[in-house]
Structures are given as structure tokens and as C-alpha cells.
Amino acid sequence: MNAARNPLDTVTFDGPKATQGYNLNKMCYSFNEASSREAFKADEAAYCDRFGLTNEQKAAILKRDILRLLELGGSIYYLAKFAGLLGLSVQDVGGLQTGMSTEAFKEKLVRAGD
Amino acid sequence: MAKIIGAVGTSHIPAIGKAMDQGLEQTPYWKDFFDAYPPVRNWLNEQQPDIAVVFYNDHGLSFFLDKKPTFAIGAAPEYTNADEGWGIQPIAPITGETELAWHIINNLIEDEFDVTVCQELRVDHGLTVPMTLLWPNEEYRKIKVIPVAINCERHPMPKPSRSYKLGQSIGRAIQSWDSDEKVVVLGTGGLSHQLDGARAGFINREFDLYCMDKLVTSPEALLGYTNADLTETAGAQGVELAMWLAMRGALEGDVKLLHQNYHIPVSNTGAGLMLLEPS
Numbered sequence: 392m393n394a395a396r397n398p399l400d401t402v403t404f405d406g407p408k409a410t411q412g413y414n415l416n417k418m419c420y421s422f423n424e425a426s427s428r429e430a431f432k433a434d435e436a437a438y439c440d441r442f443g444l445t446n447e448q449k450a451a452i453l454k455r456d457i458l459r460l461l462e463l464g465g466s467i468y469y470l471a472k473f474a475g476l477l478g479l480s481v482q483d484v485g486g487l488q489t490g491m492s493t494e495a496f497k498e499k500l501v502r503a504g505d
Numbered sequence: 506m507a508k509i510i511g512a513v514g515t516s517h518i519p520a521i522g523k524a525m526d527q528g529l530e531q532t533p534y535w536k537d538f539f540d541a542y543p544p545v546r547n548w549l550n551e552q553q554p555d556i557a558v559v560f561y562n563d564h565g566l567s568f569f570l571d572k573k574p575t576f577a578i579g580a581a582p583e584y585t586n587a588d589e590g591w592g593i594q595p596i597a598p599i600t601g602e603t604e605l606a607w608h609i610i611n612n613l614i615e616d617e618f619d620v621t622v623c624q625e626l627r628v629d630h631g632l633t634v635p636m637t638l639l640w641p642n643e644e645y646r647k648i649k650v651i652p653v654a655i656n657c658e659r660h661p662m663p664k665p666s667r668s669y670k671l672g673q674s675i676g677r678a679i680q681s682w683d684s685d686e687k688v689v690v691l692g693t694g695g696l697s698h699q700l701d702g703a704r705a706g707f708i709n710r711e712f713d714l715y716c717m718d719k720l721v722t723s724p725e726a727l728l729g730y731t732n733a734d735l736t737e738t739a740g741a742q743g744v745e746l747a748m749w750l751a752m753r754g755a756l757e758g759d760v761k762l763l764h765q766n767y768h769i770p771v772s773n774t775g776a777g778l779m780l781l782e783p784s
Contacts, residue, residue, distance in 0.1 A: 400703045401741050405660040409570055420569045422590040458702065467701035467741070468565040468658050472590030481520075481773050485705040496706055503708040504769030 402461045412464020415452075418442035419469035428476045457488050507605065507682040510552050510689055511763075512756050513545060514720070514749045514779040515638060517561060517693040519593060519630040520772040525637060526594050538776055541766030542638060545780050548763060549639060554689040556602050556649045558609075558675060558755070560668075560748040561631035561693045562657040564589070567623075574621035575663050576671060578613070579652040580606035584628045596633050602649035605682055609651065612678035618671055628652055635693045655747045657694070665735065666728040668747040672754025679755070692752025696767075698774035699740030706773055707740040713775045714767060716746060720779065721762045724753045742774075749777075759784045 402408065409416075418439065421427040431438040439449040451459040455477065460470055474484045486496040521538075524530060530539040566589055568574065584599040613620050632652055636645040653675065656662050663671070672690075679688050696713040699705055716739075719726045727750060735743045753760075764780040 399737055401699070401736065402702060403660055403736070404658070409659050413570060416565075416570055420565055423566060423587060425588070428590070461701055466565070466570075466658060471700070472565065475589070475591035481700055484700070485773060488702055488705045499706050500708065500770035500773060503706070503710065503775070 404466050408464045409466070410464070412448075412466065414443045415448045415460065415464055416466050416469040418444065419465070419473045422472040422476050431476065455487070457484055507679050507684045507686045507688055509676060509679055509755060509783065510554055510687045511548070511780065511782040512690040512692065512752045512760075513635075513639065513781075514692040514717075514752055514777055515635050516695070516771060516774065516776040516778070517631045517634040518772045518774050518776065519589070519591065519634065521638060522593060522630055522634045525641070538768045538771055541764075541768070541778050544764045545778065546639060546641075548780060549689065552687065552689070554648065555686040556605060556651065556688045557636075557691055558651045558653060558679065558688060559632050559635065559691045559693065560653045560655060560672070560751040561628070561635070562745060562748065563654050564629050564631060565658065566629035567627045568654070570659060573656060573659055574654065575656045576618060577621040577623055577626075577654040578606065578610060579623045579626045579628075579650075580610060581624050581626055584626055584632075584650065584652060586628050586633050589629055593630065596637060597643055597646060599628060599633070599636060599650050600646055600648065602651050605679065605684070605686065605688070606651045608682045609675055609678040612681070613671075613674055616674040616677075618674055626652060631693055635691055639691075653751070655751065657742070657744050657747060660732065662732050662744060663747065665730050665732070665747055665750055669724065669728055669750040669754040672751035673757070675751070676755035676757055680757075690752050690755045692749040694745030694748045695739075695743065696746065696749075696775045696777045697739035697743045699742055700773055701741055704740070708769055708773075708775045709739055709743070710767070710769060710775060712738050713777060716749070717765060717767065717777055717779060720749055720753050721760060721781065724750065749779075753781070756781060756783055
């Protein structure tokens with residue numbers, strides 16, 4: 392079953408996605424440690440290569456393309472650590488994924504409470 | 506025998522910890538959220554539980570995909586945390602508990618819950634934010650904690666009904682432990698939210714309030730949901746309802762609702778708070 396993308400425009404992080412994204416997620420998992428974050432910042436492409444990312448995954452990392460990273464097997468929990476390294480909040484990431492400014496995204500969240 | 510004195514359901518959003526670090530509790534964005542907590546803190550102060558069994562999910566701090574347990578339980582004398590990659594201020598170590606933990610583990614295996622046992626575990630915001638919220642100023646250190654982690658990250662995840670049964674099994678184990686200790690059960694996380702993809706920011710107030718109502722009166726009504734249903738209705742991370750179901754499962758039979766609150770938004774999330782006592 393190819394259930395990676397469901398009608399809700401949500402990539403289900405399941406076994407096949409976890410297989411596809413293993414190295415990507417492993418790299419992002421390493422960002423738990425400050426020394427790894429520094430190593431990434433020093434040479435992003437080399438750090439991606441060290442973890443064996445595919446060319447597509449590496450390009451999406453370098454472009455900060457979160458939607459593409461999800462399609463390429465990224466788990467939002469590990470991508471959140473990548474976002475944290477970049478100094479982005481989850482609202483910034485929400486804005487990036489929905490094509491909104493962070494402020495507009497925050498307003499949308501507030502409206503959900505009305 | 507040990508006694509379950511009550512249960513608390515609460516959010517565990519990282520931004521809450523940050524707001525507390527920065528003293529933002531009374532700013533307009535945060536006031537309504539934080540003002541709901543003193544009644545729960547007061548109840549905990551009056552009741553003086555010795556042990557907290559905390560259902561939470563690890564968000565990629567201790568568990569990576571290389572070894573990802575479906576259900577895991579801690580049996581360690583202490584639990585530390587870390588900055589999780591975001592520069593979150595780590596908190597002082599959480600005090601662990603091992604005697605009841607091993608009693609629960611034995612009972613779970615007997616009950617055919619083949620849980621992963623962790624004698625060393627780093628705990629993330631899923632556990633630390635509720636502890637600091639409920640027992641601020643490092644008062645949480647006087648409570649002995651047993652962490653129970655439920656996989657909410659990679660599908661397949663345990664069925665919601667299974668997490669409820671896990672809670673029931675743990676509840677029975679606690680009440681069969683030969684001790685005078687008082688135990689409080691925490692269910693953390695949720696409620697509706699989605700962090701990932703073009704649907705990021707999805708929140709469902711109506712469904713969250715429905716769940717909070719059913720958790721009190723008839724949790725069985727929620728057990729038919731699949732994780733796909735929860736993803737659709739409550740967002741991809743709405744599956745964190747699992748921890749609230751486990752918490753409610755630990756309380757056998759009817760319960761009394763002592764306090765509740767629901768607030769939107771905290772970060773990307775509908776934030777629930779609930780205090781229950783066995784009736």
C-alpha cells in the first residue's frame with residue numbers, strides 16, 4: 392500500500408517513510424548534541440554526506456525545504472531539531488509549510504480558538 | 506496497598522517550559538493558560554502524592570528510530586534531560602522510583618504487555634514540562650517518577666484502545682503493590698495539533714472538548730478510534746490522546762472531575778488540563 396500521502400495532504404510517517412528517511416532522520420537526531428550542531432553549521436553539505444543523505448535530501452536540507460524533506464522521509468520530530476538549529480520556532484516552520492508569514496500563521500492558530 | 510489518589514491530564518508543549526523560564530506567565534498570550542494551573546497545584550499540595558506515574562511520548566531524545574519501543578517504562582533512580590537541539594534550558598534531574606516500577610513491570614508482563622524496560626533514560630519535554638508546570642520551583646524533585654513512554658512518532662503506533670488497556674493494567678498493578686505510598690497518574694500531551702505539512706496548524710476545538718468530556722464520563726466511547734481517525738480529526742499529533750487514555754485507564758470505574766481547562770492556542774496546539782479523582 393502506498394499510503395505515504397493521504398487525502399489530508401499529510402505524509403504519514405510509517406515504515407516505508409522511516410526506511411526512506413533513516414539517514415536524514417539520523418542526521419537530525421544528532422542535533423540533540425551541541426557539538427553536532429556546530430559541525431553541521433561549519434560545513435552543511437559535508438555533514439549531510441557524512442550521514443549518507445541522498446542528493447535530493449541534501450538539496451532539500453540546504454534549501455530548508457521542509458515539505459520536500461517530509462516527502463523524502465523526514466519525521467517532523469527530527470526535522471524540528473533541524474528547525475531549532477536554524478533558530479526557527481514551530482510557528483516559523485508552520486508558516487514555511489503553508490506559505491504564510493509567521494504572523495499570519497500565528498493568527499490562524501488564534502482564530503482556531505474562536 | 507498503594508493508592509491512586511487521582512490523575513491529571515495536561516499539555517507538554519515545549520513553549521510552556523520556555524515561557525516559565527522567561528517569566529511570561531502573566532503576559533496576555535499566556536495568562537489564560539497558566540491561570541488554570543493553581544487549583545491543580547493546590548490539590549497536589551494537599552494530597553501530597555509520593556509517586557507520579559507519567560505517560561508521555563519521547564520526541565527523539567532518548568529513542569531514535571534504530572530502537573523505537575512501542576511501550577517503554579523507566580526503572581531508574583534518576584532521569585536527566587537535555588536541550589533537545591533547541592537550546593531549551595535543561596532542568597535539574599527528575600527523581601526516579603524503582604520498587605513500584607519493577608512491580609508494575611512484572612504485572613505488565615504477566616498481563617501480556619511485553620514492555621521495554623529502561624534502567625537509564627533521558628526524558629524530554631513530554632515529561633519535564635508537566636513536572637515543572639505542576640510542581641514549579643524544582644518542587645518536582647520531591648516526587649518519585651515512573652516514566653511510561655508510548656510511541657506517538659512512527660506508524661504503526663499502539664491502537665488507542667491498547668494504550669487505555671496499558672493504563673488499566675498499570676492501575677491494577679499500583680493498587681496491588683504492598684505499600685502505603687500515594688500515587689498520582691499523569692497523562693501528558695495533546696490535544697489536537699499538527700506540526701507537519703501543508704496542514705500544519707490544524708486544531709479541532711470541538712473534538713478536543715468532546716474527548717475531554719468522554720474521558721470523564723465514558724472513555725469507552727473513544728476506544729473505537731484508530732490512529733488514522735485521530736490524525737484526520739485531531740491532526741497528525743492528535744494521536745497523543747493515547748497518553749490521556751492511558752491515564753484514564755489507570756483510574757478504575759467512575760471518576761469525579763475536580764477541575765478542567767481548555768485553551769487555544771498554545772504554540773500550535775489546543776491545550777487541555779484535567780484533574781480527576783476516583784469517586
